[in-house]
Amino acid sequence: MTPVKLILGMGSCGLAAGASGIWTKLNILKQSGTIDCEISSTGCIGMCYMEPLLEVLDERGSVIYGRVDEQRLNEIIESHILKGEILKDYVVKSGFMPAAEDSFFSSQKRIVLRNCGLIDPENIDEYITRGGYEALMHIAREKVLPDQIIDEIIASGMRGRGGGGFPSGMKWRITRDSDSPVKYLVCNADEGDPGAFMDRSIIESDPHSVIEGMIIAAYAIGAHIGVIYCRAEYPLAVKRLKGAIDQARERGFLGSNIAGISDFCFSLEVKEGAGAFVCGEETALIASVEGRRGMPRRKPPFPSESGLWGGPTSINNVETFTNVPWIILNGSGAFSSIGTAGSKGTKVFALTGKIRRGGLAEVPMGITINEIINGPGGGIKDGHKFKAVQLGGPSGGCLPASLGDVPIDYESLKSTGAIMGSGGMVVMDETTCMVDVARFFLDFTCHESCGKCTFCRLGTKRMLEILERICEGKGNDGDIELLEDLAHEIISSSLCGLGQTAPNPVLTTIRYFRNEYESHIKEKHCLTGVCTRLLKYSILPDKCTGCTICARECPVSAISGEKKKTHVIDQNLCTKCGACFNKCPFKAIDRR
Amino acid sequence: MSRPGKNVHIKRADHGQPDPGLINDLLQKSAGIRGSLIPLLQGTQEIYGYLPSNVISVISDRTGYSVSTIYGVASFYSQFRFHPVGKYMVRVCHGTACHVQNANAIEQALQGELKIDDGCTTDDNLFTLETVACLGCCSLAPVMMIGEKTYGNLTPEAAVKVIRSIRRMEGGTV
Numbered sequence A: 001m002t003p004v005k006l007i008l009g010m011g012s013c014g015l016a017a018g019a020s021g022i023w024t025k026l027n028i029l030k031q032s033g034t035i036d037c038e039i040s041s042t043g044c045i046g047m048c049y050m051e052p053l054l055e056v057l058d059e060r061g062s063v064i065y066g067r068v069d070e071q072r073l074n075e076i077i078e079s080h081i082l083k084g085e086i087l088k089d090y091v092v093k094s095g096f097m098p099a100a101e102d103s104f105f106s107s108q109k110r111i112v113l114r115n116c117g118l119i120d121p122e123n124i125d126e127y128i129t130r131g132g133y134e135a136l137m138h139i140a141r142e143k144v145l146p147d148q149i150i151d152e153i154i155a156s157g158m159r160g161r162g163g164g165g166f167p168s169g170m171k172w173r174i175t176r177d178s179d180s181p182v183k184y185l186v187c188n189a190d191e192g193d194p195g196a197f198m199d200r201s202i203i204e205s206d207p208h209s210v211i212e213g214m215i216i217a218a219y220a221i222g223a224h225i226g227v228i229y230c231r232a233e234y235p236l237a238v239k240r241l242k243g244a245i246d247q248a249r250e251r252g253f254l255g256s257n258i259a260g261i262s263d264f265c266f267s268l269e270v271k272e273g274a275g276a277f278v279c280g281e282e283t284a285l286i287a288s289v290e291g292r293r294g295m296p297r298r299k300p301p302f303p304s305e306s307g308l309w310g311g312p313t314s315i316n317n318v319e320t321f322t323n324v325p326w327i328i329l330n331g332s333g334a335f336s337s338i339g340t341a342g343s344k345g346t347k348v349f350a351l352t353g354k355i356r357r358g359g360l361a362e363v364p365m366g367i368t369i370n371e372i373i374n375g376p377g378g379g380i381k382d383g384h385k386f387k388a389v390q391l392g393g394p395s396g397g398c399l400p401a402s403l404g405d406v407p408i409d410y411e412s413l414k415s416t417g418a419i420m421g422s423g424g425m426v427v428m429d430e431t432t433c434m435v436d437v438a439r440f441f442l443d444f445t446c447h448e449s450c451g452k453c454t455f456c457r458l459g460t461k462r463m464l465e466i467l468e469r470i471c472e473g474k475g476n477d478g479d480i481e482l483l484e485d486l487a488h489e490i491i492s493s494s495l496c497g498l499g500q501t502a503p504n505p506v507l508t509t510i511r512y513f514r515n516e517y518e519s520h521i522k523e524k525h526c527l528t529g530v531c532t533r534l535l536k537y538s539i540l541p542d543k544c545t546g547c548t549i550c551a552r553e554c555p556v557s558a559i560s561g562e563k564k565k566t567h568v569i570d571q572n573l574c575t576k577c578g579a580c581f582n583k584c585p586f587k588a589i590d591r592r
Numbered sequence B: 001m002s003r004p005g006k007n008v009h010i011k012r013a014d015h016g017q018p019d020p021g022l023i024n025d026l027l028q029k030s031a032g033i034r035g036s037l038i039p040l041l042q043g044t045q046e047i048y049g050y051l052p053s054n055v056i057s058v059i060s061d062r063t064g065y066s067v068s069t070i071y072g073v074a075s076f077y078s079q080f081r082f083h084p085v086g087k088y089m090v091r092v093c094h095g096t097a098c099h100v101q102n103a104n105a106i107e108q109a110l111q112g113e114l115k116i117d118d119g120c121t122t123d124d125n126l127f128t129l130e131t132v133a134c135l136g137c138c139s140l141a142p143v144m145m146i147g148e149k150t151y152g153n154l155t156p157e158a159a160v161k162v163i164r165s166i167r168r169m170e171g172g173t174v
Helices: A012-016 A019-031 A070-083 A101-105 A124-131 A132-142 A148-158 A167-175 A199-203 A207-221 A235-250 A283-289 A318-330 A332-336 A369-374 A408-418 A435-449 A456-472 A479-493 A499-503 A504-521 A548-554 A579-583 B020-030 B037-048 B055-064 B068-077 B096-100 B103-113 B156-169
Strands: A005-009 A040-044 A056-058 A061-065 A090-094 A185-187 A227-231 A266-271 A313-317 A347-352 A360-362 A386-391 A397-400 A424-429 A536-539 A589-591 B088-093 B125-132 B144-145 B149-151
Touching: A005 A019, A005 A313, A005 A424, A005 B144, A012 A019, A012 A408, A012 B149, A019 A040, A019 A070, A040 A536, A061 A070, A070 B020, A101 A369, A101 B055, A124 A207, A124 A235, A124 B103, A132 A318, A148 A167, A148 A207, A148 A318, A148 A332, A167 A313, A185 A207, A185 A283, A199 A207, A199 A235, A199 A318, A199 A347, A207 A227, A207 B020, A227 A235, A227 A283, A235 A266, A235 B096, A266 B037, A283 A313, A313 A318, A318 A332, A347 A369, A360 A369, A369 A386, A369 A424, A369 B096, A386 A435, A386 A504, A397 A408, A397 A435, A397 A504, A424 B096, A435 A456, A456 A499, A456 A504, A479 A499, A479 A504, A479 B103, A548 A579, A579 A589, A589 B088, A589 B149, B020 B037, B020 B055, B037 B055, B037 B068, B055 B068, B088 B103, B103 B125, B103 B156, B125 B144, B144 B156
Parallel strands: A005 A040, A185 A227, A185 A313, A227 A266, A347 A424, B088 B125
Antiparallel strands: A005 A056, A056 A061, A061 A090, A347 A360, A386 A397, A386 A424, A536 A589, B088 B144, B144 B149
């Protein structure tokens, strides 16, 4: 039972978990002759919580081992690779036997992630073997007309996966219908939402699916120039994209007379962002590609009519493009049969936070929040309780556990005050302070506001100051109302999505967790202990031995007492740094 | 992607000013290409580790963009820096997932170990500490990145350990 192939997960999460060390080790073992089989790498299969993942392929099929460190690798080599004995305890997924993490995949429907973690992203042949570029070849072979492609995408009901949810086919139609001879196609890979990493993962694991989607879109709308605007914080994604573009060009999928379609030329280049969240907004993105400050402008005209260099430009998200080849091959009917009336297809979610299985899960639209958290997510970590989930990043909202049965579709989420957004899902348990979370997001949007609109620039700053005050125990009566007031002004007076959605995390946390705001303001108490300034430290007389350690550790000399006698903390001097709490050998410091 | 400080030490021409001649190739490559200012600045920063003011003047002369336009663009994006950085760029992620997993404690531990604030460089020019919005490794939160290497599932102690091991590698005292 000699293995034929070893495949190591080398996406960003795999690398961060130590895959490069395992990779080196595997290669040394191969050179020394200890193992005698092909070694290859792949992207992310979505089980980031189990990285590094090593897949062993032999005549029986595939076995994926999780959390492979050097010691585990030695065991796997000793047992599976040399003797053919599978180490069941470490198996997370297998092609031929039940495995520990099967439930991670059970409620998933993988369209976008169809190749992720299964192919070598740096090898175009592996993509082609799994049906890659077949959609493009089908269009060429069957002489499918651009209008027919657009009709198909419209019929599929796919809506933009970047957050807005505008029907993708309609965008293409507007650009196609423009008279302008020069049109552009842009892929928005400026995934800036903290807590979202699906686009990075798709690009790192399956870059050709994005490129094929773009080629088909370019043919449909009549664009000859394409740009992928990718975050510079994603060096591996940029590298893989550039490599994949070169390969596609060599095979004749980019360039002129693509796939034998006469007169169809399309070139693609990668533009690296330079670190500005607002550039995820279409018009700001265009300004940035043009080499200017990434500030949004007024719409209309929409980019579909007048975008990059003034030409009609269709801008779609990574996930949207990845869906395109699948829809062409399987038909719009197959796509629209998945999901709900208004939200078709699947959505990839990045599960993070206090969840047992953090990673990427692709689920059909319409399943509930609870189904995702308890299904692929595996429930809450460390036996804690599900308290809230933040959807849609800084533009979205925090939903309480009581809304866990809300179905994931554009309309249902909107009615709760959250948004679908790009698909970040940060799960929180009872140890998370919701006021602190709101403060965190405001800090982010305030920092990322481009400064063009006064209400966004100054309003977010004022809201942040109020939230900071509340977290420090200096909140006043009326602060909640003031926050709500400001929020509505910012929403109504901002030009772009950043300002219009910046107050959402505050509004939703006030709506669902008002009691936490009130206890911060009225009782100067943080239920979770996260807001350290609201903590009160005191010394328990029955436990204090008078060892004087705390008095010596206190940086502001707030603790006094004689040797071998109970010490006291002067609350007026205490800065709540926690040094005494951490140093006391007798656990005599009480914190509440 | 900036690779700060990679070659900073060799970039001094006369009077301690960086040698602007190093960007000649970049300037030639981007000549006449629309929208090439940001890639040009990114390339410049990759060479020097930051955007030296005398090099910005040269870019202005050669491209026709006014110095104020260049500063306007560069200061808009968080990627660009106007001061030299340490050999190792320590970037602590403060994304949502990292935040709820206590990224603050990591930040504080690093500040304590390096004895610098956010955005500053250690006296020996070895480390620059920077907080970033999200590195996209949320499932391994809390995370930091040093150079191009990502460290996940951190604790304050583990973060300090990484710094100390780099210091040892560099032959310094811990």
